[in-house]
Amino acid sequence: MMMKRNFLYSTILVAGVAMVSSCSKEKNTTPETIKPYTVPTTYDFTGADYTTSTQRVKMGVELNSYLGSANNATITATKAGDYFNNTNAPFTDATLNTSGITLASKTADATVFTGYFTEQANNSTKNTVTATNGSAGIVVSGTTKRLVSATGLEYNQAVAKGMMGALFFKEAVNILNAVPNDDNTTVTNGTTAMQRHWDEAFGYLSVPKNYDTTKVYTAADLDRPLLWGGYLAERGKGIQAGGVIFGAFLKGRAAIGAKDYTVVKEQIAIIQDKWEQLAAAAALEYVTIPTRSVNVGNLATQFHALSEGFGFISCFKYRATRSKLSAADFQTLQSIIGTNFYTLINETNFTKLVQAQTILKATYKL
Amino acid sequence: MVENTAGGLYHFKNQHKMISTKKGLGALVIVTAIGLVIACSKKSGSGDTQPTVNGFDKGAMLSNYANNLIIPAYTGLQQQIDALETGVNDFLNSPSATTQQALLPVFKTAYLQFEKVSVDQFGPAERVLFNNFLNTFPTDNAVIDGNINRGTYDLSINSAINQQGFPALDYLLFSANAVSKATATNSANYKKYVRDVVARMKTLTASVLNSWKTTYRAEFTGNTKSDAGSPIAFMINQFAFEMDQMKGPRIGWPYGKQSGGTQYPQNTEGYEAGISVALAVENLTNLKAMFNSGGSGKGMSDYLIALNKQQLSTDVLKQFDVAINSLKAIPDPLSSALFNNKTQVDAAYREIQILLTLIKTDVASATGVRITYQDTDGD
Numbered sequence: 001m002m003m004k005r006n007f008l009y010s011t012i013l014v015a016g017v018a019m020v021s022s023c024s025k026e027k028n029t030t031p032e033t034i035k036p037y038t039v040p041t042t043y044d045f046t047g048a049d050y051t052t053s054t055q056r057v058k059m060g061v062e063l064n065s066y067l068g069s070a071n072n073a074t075i076t077a078t079k080a081g082d083y084f085n086n087t088n089a090p091f092t093d094a095t096l097n098t099s100g101i102t103l104a105s106k107t108a109d110a111t112v113f114t115g116y117f118t119e120q121a122n123n124s125t126k127n128t129v130t131a132t133n134g135s136a137g138i139v140v141s142g143t144t145k146r147l148v149s150a151t152g153l154e155y156n157q158a159v160a161k162g163m164m165g166a167l168f169f170k171e172a173v174n175i176l177n178a179v180p181n182d183d184n185t186t187v188t189n190g191t192t193a194m195q196r197h198w199d200e201a202f203g204y205l206s207v208p209k210n211y212d213t214t215k216v217y218t219a220a221d222l223d224r225p226l227l228w229g230g231y232l233a234e235r236g237k238g239i240q241a242g243g244v245i246f247g248a249f250l251k252g253r254a255a256i257g258a259k260d261y262t263v264v265k266e267q268i269a270i271i272q273d274k275w276e277q278l279a280a281a282a283a284l285e286y287v288t289i290p291t292r293s294v295n296v297g298n299l300a301t302q303f304h305a306l307s308e309g310f311g312f313i314s315c316f317k318y319r320a321t322r323s324k325l326s327a328a329d330f331q332t333l334q335s336i337i338g339t340n341f342y343t344l345i346n347e348t349n350f351t352k353l354v355q356a357q358t359i360l361k362a363t364y365k366l
Numbered sequence: 367m368v369e370n371t372a373g374g375l376y377h378f379k380n381q382h383k384m385i386s387t388k389k390g391l392g393a394l395v396i397v398t399a400i401g402l403v404i405a406c407s408k409k410s411g412s413g414d415t416q417p418t419v420n421g422f423d424k425g426a427m428l429s430n431y432a433n434n435l436i437i438p439a440y441t442g443l444q445q446q447i448d449a450l451e452t453g454v455n456d457f458l459n460s461p462s463a464t465t466q467q468a469l470l471p472v473f474k475t476a477y478l479q480f481e482k483v484s485v486d487q488f489g490p491a492e493r494v495l496f497n498n499f500l501n502t503f504p505t506d507n508a509v510i511d512g513n514i515n516r517g518t519y520d521l522s523i524n525s526a527i528n529q530q531g532f533p534a535l536d537y538l539l540f541s542a543n544a545v546s547k548a549t550a551t552n553s554a555n556y557k558k559y560v561r562d563v564v565a566r567m568k569t570l571t572a573s574v575l576n577s578w579k580t581t582y583r584a585e586f587t588g589n590t591k592s593d594a595g596s597p598i599a600f601m602i603n604q605f606a607f608e609m610d611q612m613k614g615p616r617i618g619w620p621y622g623k624q625s626g627g628t629q630y631p632q633n634t635e636g637y638e639a640g641i642s643v644a645l646a647v648e649n650l651t652n653l654k655a656m657f658n659s660g661g662s663g664k665g666m667s668d669y670l671i672a673l674n675k676q677q678l679s680t681d682v683l684k685q686f687d688v689a690i691n692s693l694k695a696i697p698d699p700l701s702s703a704l705f706n707n708k709t710q711v712d713a714a715y716r717e718i719q720i721l722l723t724l725i726k727t728d729v730a731s732a733t734g735v736r737i738t739y740q741d742t743d744g745d
Contacts, residue, residue: 294739346523
C-alpha cells in the first residue's frame with residue numbers, strides 16, 4: 001500500500017515538474033519547482049492597481065446615464081462625444097475629467113458608437129410622441145418610458161451593452177491573451193508587467209475586491225458591481241458566472257506570483273469561456289423575454305429586451321479565438337437581432353427569435 | 367402514464383440494491399449521494415430532486431392534472447366553441463334582438479369554460495400564445511372596426527391579439543349596435559370577421575388540445591422537478607399569475623386601483639355581455655379546483671402537505687373560499703358595481719390580495735419555485 005502510494009505521488013510530481021519545465025522553456029526564468037502558494041478570497045494582492053479600468057467603467061456608466069436621459073430631455077451627440085473622448089470636463093466625478101484616459105482609446109469600432117450617439121440624439125427630439133413602426137418615439141409600460149428608434153431599438157442600450165463588448169470584454173479577452181508572454185520578472189512599483197495586465201483585465205469585470213456572490217448589492221453600496229459585474233448576478237447566477245470568473249481571477253493572480261504558468265493559462269481559459277457564456281446567457285434571456293406570453297403586446301418590455309439583446313449579441317464579435325460560436329452562427333444571430341423589432345415581435349411563432357434562442361442554447365449549453 | 371411512474375420507481379429501487387452490494391466503495395458512494403441530495407434539497411426548496419416526497423408521488427400528481435383536469439378542460443372548451451360557432455351562425459343568419467339574446471347564454475357558457483384553461487398557459491398554450499389570442503382585453507375596437515371596413519386583416523400576427531378572441535366577440539356580438547351591424551346592407555364584412563374570429567379560436571384550441579394529447583402530456587408528467595421551466599414551476603407561476611390578473615385587469619384596474627380611483631368599467635372582462643363577475647368567480651373557482659385537483663388527493667394542496675406545510679395548505683384553501691364568496695357578493699354587471707357596490711368590490715379586492723400573497727410568496731417558497739414571469743430587469 002505505502003509503496004504504491006509513493007509511486008503514485010512521485011509520478012504526479014514528475015508530471016508536475018515536466019509541465020513546469022515545458023512552460024519555462026517557452027517564457028521567463030522559472031524556478032525548478034513551484035513553491036506552494038495560497039489563493040486568497042479577496043483581490044487584495046500587494047501592489048494590485050486597476051484604477052484606469054475602474055475609471056473607464058465609471059466613465060461608461062456616466063455616458064450611459066447621459067444617453068438614457070434622452071427619455072425626458074433633448075441630448076446632443078456632441079455632449080455624448082465629450083463623455084466618449086473625455087473633453088470639456090463632462091463627468092460628475094471630477095477625478096475622471098483629469099484622469100488623462102478616455103473611453104474612445106480602448107473602444108473597438110468607435111465610429112459605430114459615435115453613430116449611435118447621433119441616432120439617440122435625433123430620437124431624443126421625439127421623446128414626446130408615441131413610437132410607431134417606421135417612426136421613432138416613446139413606448140410606455142406602466143411608469144416606464146422607453147425611447148426607441150424607427151425600428152424599435154433603444155440606442156442607449158445599444159451603446160451600453162455594445163460597449164460592454166467592444167470595450168470591456170474585448171480588452172479583458174485581449175489582455176488575457178497576451179498575459180502568458182508578459183514579463184513576470186522585472187518589478188516596477190511593486191508589480192511585474194504580467195501582474196499589472198492581469199489586474200487591468202480584472203478591473204474591467206468591475207466588482208468589489210471582496211466580491212460576494214451571495215450578497216445582494218444595492219445602490220446604497222458605494223463599492224458595488226457595475227456593468228459586467230452587475231450582470232454576474234443579473235443574468236449569470238444560473239451558470240455561476242460570479243463565483244467562477246472572480247475565483248479564476250484570484251487564482252490566476254496568485255499563480256502569477258508563484259510563476260505557476262500552467263495554472264495561469266487555465267484561469268485565462270476559464271475566464272474567457274465563462275465571460276462569453278455570461279454574454280450568451282444575457283443575450284438568451286433578452287431574445288426570450290419578448291416571446292413570453294406575459295410580455296406579448298407590451299412593446300416597452302419587448303423592445304427593451306431586444307435592445308439589450310442587440311448589445312449583448314454584438315459582444316460576440318470580440319470573443320476569444322477558442323470560442324465555440326461559429327462564424328456562421330454569429331452572422332445568423334447578428335442578422336436576426338438586426339431585423340426590425342416590430343417584425344421580430346409580430347412574427348407568428350417568433351420563428352427568428354426562437355432560432356436565436358436555439359443557437360445560443362446549443363452553443364453555450366444554456 | 368401511471369405505468370411509467372411505477373417503472374421509474376422500480377428502476378430507482380434496483381439501482382440502490384446494486385450499489386449496496388459493493389460494500390466499502392458502495393457505502394462511500396451512498397454517503398456521497400446522500401450528501402448531494404441534502405445539498406440539493408437545501409438549495410432549491412424541499413423535495414425538488416426526488417419524484418416522491420414523503421410518499422407523495424409527484425408524477426402521479428402531474429398525471430392526474432394532465433388526464434383529469436387539463437385535457438378535459440381543453441376538450442370542454444373545444445366542445446363549447448363548437449356550440450358557440452353554431453349559435454353565432456344562428457345569429458348571423460337571422461340577426462335580431464331575439465337571436466342575440468339566444469346567443470348570450472351560449473357565449474357565456476363558452477367564455478366560462480375558457481376560464482377553466484386560463485391557468486394552463488404553459489407548454490403548448492405558451493407556444494401559440496393561446497391566452498393572448500383568446501382573451502386579451504380590453505380590445506382595440508377602433509382597429510376591429512377598421513379591419514371590418516377594409517375587409518383585410520391578419521389575425522395570426524402577434525400585434526392582433528386585441529382584435530380577436532372572446533373579448534372581440536363580446537364587442538362584436540353584444541355591443542349596443544351589434545344587431546344593426548349584422549342587419550346593415552353592407553354586413554358581409556362584419557359577418558366574415560365574426561366567423562374568422564370564431565374559426566381562429568377553433569384552430570388554436572384544436573392545436574393546443576392536440577399537443578397535449580400527443581407529445582406534451584408525456585413531457586409534462588415525466589418531469590417532477592421544480593426548477594425554472596419544469597411543470598410544477600409552470601403551474602405555481604400560473605397560479606400566481608392568474609391571481610395577479612384577478613387583482614389587476616379583472617377587478618383592480620377597472621376599479622381604478624392603478625389610476626388613482628379613475629375607473630375604467632369598459633375595460634372589464636366580458637363588458638358588453640355583462641358577465642365580468644361570473645367570469646371572475648369561475649376563474650377563481652377553477653383555480654381552487656386546480657390547486658387541490660378537485661379534492662382527488664393528488665393536487666398541489668396535497669403536495670404541500672407532503673412537504674410538511676399542512677397549515678399553509680389549509681390556509682390557502684380557506685382563503686380561496688373567502689375570496690370566491692367575496693367575489694360572489696358583487697352583482698353583475700361589474701361595470702355598474704364598480705360605482706354602486708364599492709363595499710363589496712373593496713372587500714373582494716382585499717381577499718384577492720391576501721390569496722395572491724399566500725400563493726405568490728408562501729406557496730412558491732414552500733415548493734421551491736421561483737416566480738419568473740415578472741421582468742426583473744433593473745435598467
